[in-house]
Amino acid sequence: ANSLNTTTFYTNYRLFLPNNDIKFKVSGNYVVKVYNEDRPKDIVFTACFSIVEPKVNVAATVSSNTDIDVNKEHQQIGFEIVHPNYEITAPQSDLKVQIYQNNRYDNMVKNIQPLTIAKDRIIYQFNRDLIFEAGNEYRRIEFLSNKYNGMGVQRIQFHRPYYHIDLYQDRVRSDKPYLYDQDQNGQYVIRSSQVEDPDTEADYYIVHFSLASKPIVNGNIHISGNLFNNVLNENSRMEYNEDARQYEKSVLLKQGTYNYQYLFVPDGQQKGETAPVEGNFSQTSNEYRIMVYHRPFGSKFDKLIAVKRINFPE
Template sequence: AITIPNNQIRITQPGNYLLRVYDERDPDNTLVQARFGAADFSATVQATVSSRTDIDSNKSHQQLDISLDTRHVNVEDPFNDIKVVITQNGRHDNETIIAVPQRILGKDIVYEHMRQLIFPAGNEYRRFDISSVNYPGTGVERMIHDASIYNAVLHTDGPRSNESYLYDQTQHGRFLVRSTDTEHPDTEADYVLTHFTLDMPPIAGYDIFIDGDITSRTFGPSSRMIYNHASGCYEQSLLLKQGAYNYQYLAVPADRTEGETAPIEGDKHQTINEYTIKVYHRPKGTRFDRLIGVTSVTSGI
């Protein structure tokens, strides 16, 4: 699926890819890797999102309706050859995969009134800015310079599940590396040890994680909040490049791998969420899924 003429990479097939960088002297040791997809957009994807869902109305969920126009794709068996993958704000833990459509209308494949299309609404992401090491930015209580590395102590967070919805134009969990202390932030932005504190009692049966691109959307030791019985708070520290960051707290039940927004952030139907819909086609007799359509839809807009 990839050719390399004249030392240039050229993708020849639509689908998912993993780019891995390693030292040729030690090929088993991965230095950097990144996942990405390439689509041919042979299928047109249309989607809408509403807070009036099949399980509640203007309360704590959002529901999508999706239709695919496949007139330019030879789909012999829509009930077995097409797969739709939906992500909310780039999260992997609550990603939905739909293998069977709700109905077929000629060349249009329709997905609606299906439980897999309903997502907890969540809340707007929290934010902080450590673009400067000389003064505290948004969300930062204080900067500490009397150490071997810069330290940023963020304002103490609290649960928002019982608070009213408050709009904030966030970037759905993304971050931007930048520095006001140099003219070349791409190469000269410094590292800052950033300290998170969540003031709430321990939640029995749950682990608490920092979610967002800030932690690569993974639940692991570095993103897990540790409860400090002396302070009565959850705490964690991350070494981050200077920049502006979005994040949220997810509560993950001990026996599951999907995070919940309700216990800490709350689920507010007004929340602005970004949904990405990817459509894969695997004709009979082929060995991989072709990415034939991609679109994004944002709630409340």
């Protein structure tokens, strides 16, 4: 469907799976590749998703009382896989468990071994690999119209062919006290005021982010959140403006409500750190996702047999 009454013309595509042509035979991870019809090797974008077949139960807890500190800067997750009616012969080799914090890929935990293996329970506890930086609440912005400034918006201007959104300058929070905010842990929602279908009637704006800070050496600052699919690469990396003494990034975004945070990525590494800009506070609300894959002996693929989400605090 083509866009309607927008300054930026676009086409919105929607694909339903399964459909009359495609049925899923097995669980696990999938990827949809979208390419130019005349140039199959020219991949426009990819979309990743997973299909789960629930075979086991997962019981999990998150605590700020960790093996590193108590109620300070970290959160530790512990869980057990309960499988009274499903056979797992060799958990150490047949199971693959992945743990995500707020859908981030850079600090995803994998290749962990259980602490205890009982008859119908596999227990993962007191593992230092399951300790995460607590971080801080995500920053929030909202721009639903070009008629008024939304949350976090300083000004709206039109420079052909786009509307431009200047956000209020962000500041480092690592040296500030923790302040609760009801965020959505990095997610976004496409919305626009006074329209019936945001998929085709919401407009695209160029949004200008800025972070007041001295240059942080030996690394880069990235904007993290679902707006960049939680991938830390050149698309999310900010540039430093010496004259303005701030990090800057301009992003083409569709109208809506967005969560984001600033991560520092040291040179030569791929894992982002919250401490330099956002700070770490044990009270921070975070969502954790546990994905359990099983490849029995002789099988050729990993079945996704459980997905568990848990919020801290519950």
